[in-house]
Amino acid sequence: MDMQNGTAQKSFLTKVIMISTLGGLLFGYDTGVINGALPYMSDPSQLNLTALGQGMVSASLLLGAALGAVFGGRLSDRHGRRTNIMYLSILFFFATLGCTLAPSMEIMIAARFMLGIAVGGASVTVPSYLAEVSPANQRGGIVTRNELMIVSGQLAAFVINAILGSFMGDYPHVWRYMLVIAALPAICLFIGMFRVPESPRWLVSKDRTNDALGVLRKMRSEGEAQEELMQIETTVLKERGLKKASFKDLSTPWIRRIVLIGIGIAIVQQITGVNSIMYYGTEILKDAGFATQAALIGNIANGVISVLATFVGIWLLGRVGRRPMLITGLIGTTCSLLLIGFMSSMLQGTEILPYIVLSLTVTFLAFQQGAISPVTWLMLSEIFPLRLRGIGMGTTVFFLWMVNFMVGLLFPVLLAGMGLSATFYIFAALGLGAITFVKLCLPETKDLTLEQLEENFRNHGRGPVEEAVQEKPYTAKPAAAPNQTLK
Numbered sequence: 001m002d003m004q005n006g007t008a009q010k011s012f013l014t015k016v017i018m019i020s021t022l023g024g025l026l027f028g029y030d031t032g033v034i035n036g037a038l039p040y041m042s043d044p045s046q047l048n049l050t051a052l053g054q055g056m057v058s059a060s061l062l063l064g065a066a067l068g069a070v071f072g073g074r075l076s077d078r079h080g081r082r083t084n085i086m087y088l089s090i091l092f093f094f095a096t097l098g099c100t101l102a103p104s105m106e107i108m109i110a111a112r113f114m115l116g117i118a119v120g121g122a123s124v125t126v127p128s129y130l131a132e133v134s135p136a137n138q139r140g141g142i143v144t145r146n147e148l149m150i151v152s153g154q155l156a157a158f159v160i161n162a163i164l165g166s167f168m169g170d171y172p173h174v175w176r177y178m179l180v181i182a183a184l185p186a187i188c189l190f191i192g193m194f195r196v197p198e199s200p201r202w203l204v205s206k207d208r209t210n211d212a213l214g215v216l217r218k219m220r221s222e223g224e225a226q227e228e229l230m231q232i233e234t235t236v237l238k239e240r241g242l243k244k245a246s247f248k249d250l251s252t253p254w255i256r257r258i259v260l261i262g263i264g265i266a267i268v269q270q271i272t273g274v275n276s277i278m279y280y281g282t283e284i285l286k287d288a289g290f291a292t293q294a295a296l297i298g299n300i301a302n303g304v305i306s307v308l309a310t311f312v313g314i315w316l317l318g319r320v321g322r323r324p325m326l327i328t329g330l331i332g333t334t335c336s337l338l339l340i341g342f343m344s345s346m347l348q349g350t351e352i353l354p355y356i357v358l359s360l361t362v363t364f365l366a367f368q369q370g371a372i373s374p375v376t377w378l379m380l381s382e383i384f385p386l387r388l389r390g391i392g393m394g395t396t397v398f399f400l401w402m403v404n405f406m407v408g409l410l411f412p413v414l415l416a417g418m419g420l421s422a423t424f425y426i427f428a429a430l431g432l433g434a435i436t437f438v439k440l441c442l443p444e445t446k447d448l449t450l451e452q453l454e455e456n457f458r459n460h461g462r463g464p465v466e467e468a469v470q471e472k473p474y475t476a477k478p479a480a481a482p483n484q485t486l487k
Contacts, residue, residue, distance in 0.1 A: 013219045016133055017142055019192035022185050023085055023126040024146040026092050027119050028153020029182050034058050035282050035299060036161025037175040039292050045172050047105050051416035058279050059408035060109040064116020065123065066401035070394060072121030073128070081129035081199040088125065089193065091118040092186035100180040120401065132201035133219065136228075144314050151310050151369065154278060155303030158296075161282070165296040204232045246391065254457045258383055261441060262392050266400035268326075268434040269376040272333045273427035274368045275404055276411040277302060277361050283412065284361065287420050288344065289354040298358045305362045309370035321446045322375050326438050329371025334431030336364035337424045344421035357420075382445040
């Protein structure tokens with residue numbers, strides 16, 4: 001009987017994970033599908049997009065995502081993780097239809113902005129839900145499945161774009177078919193969320209302890225459910241008595257330093273130019289010399305390497321220090337960018353150039369997704385003590401999305417005005433600045449507790465300092481961060 005119960009509980013948890021991570025799949029598909037839709041969408045017979053128009057269509061989603069990330073956490077705290085994901089699935093569906101049926105650039109931008117709000121909300125709500133329904137000893141592996149679903153969604157978008165481009169490339173409205181496919185997982189997510197429970201952590205925070213215990217019993221043994229409920233109640237009680245930080249606390253040097261380092265980590269992840277490849281990979285390959293259909297097919301390689309490298313990155317996180325892993329990744333991406341710039345100028349117009357550019361973008365993504373992106377989200381979850389986590393994560397994720405927005409907006413303008421070579425030289429220069437920042441400013445966080453990290457920030461390595469906050473910091477393991485390669 002116990003074995004049967006254990007199997008049923010494991011099966012139920014698996015169902016919960018599979019359904020909720022459809023939010024990550026939508027995140028990935030909606031950020032990746034524009035890669036193949038833009039060439040057709042830009043045609044004079046369609047939306048007639050200029051280089052700036054392409055940037056605005058792509059980047060409007062990212063601006064919406066910045067807003068969605070800021071308010072998504074607050075709404076899920078108010079209404080519940082499950083309920084918020086259901087609302088997001090509805091927004092995903094109708095915003096997708098708006099993009100699909102858009103008759104003009106202006107309506108497309110508005111619909112993409114609304115779609116971005118759903119993407120940003122999912123980027124913070126889904127990982128929180130996964131972390132709160134997962135057993136403690138499986139939490140890391142379960143939460144990182146959302147990252148795998150994100151890059152898998154991007155890969156699915158690249159593959160579908162290539163298939164539709166190959167078989168329907170002569171049909172002027174093919175881009176609408178590329179976009180509307182995202183409505184299917186949105187429907188599945190909405191229906192599926194009726195079959196999964198609310199987060200037990202959220203239920204306890206709303207004094208619904210019996211409901212929380214009922215949820216835990218569906219996914220844990222009786223003893224494990226009772227023990228975890230006690231742990232949740234203790235944590236919630238301590239958090240209620242903990243004064244949260246505000247922007248006024250930034251006047252305290254050590255708090256300001258942590259927040260600025262967090263912002264720096266977020267900016268470093270984006271100024272590599274990763275999302276110029278994830279959003280405009282097809283345009284990059286076309287500029288290098290591929291025809292549109294060949295570029296769509298070649299771009300699949302970028303999606304495949306992103307998925308494979310994410311597996312490698314997850315494996316490396318427990319074995320390599322954060323700083324050396326991040327520096328190695330940045331050296332690899334910067335060298336790849338320099339080579340793209342150099343080869344584009346030296347081999348311009350040759351038949352071999354598009355294949356060289358494709359191989360270098362694949363190399364770039366191997367370093368980015370295998371080292372930089374996993375470390376980014378992990379370090380953001382580690383450097384903030386509990387009382388700073390709300391303001392710290394909110395501020396850093398906002399900056400991450402805004403830099404992502406600027407890259408998405410300006411890249412096609414730079415590509416059209418300066419060419420492939422000069423554009424990638426700019427990103428290479430930014431990569432050198434990122435390496436310098438990591439070497440000079442970034443602390444190592446591996447194998448350190450939150451108390452040790454907080455003490456290091458307070459002391460600046462010079463011995464004890466006067467307490468900057470009144471309450472004793474609460475001891476906790478780093479929370480699972482919303483690991484959304486913003487791709």
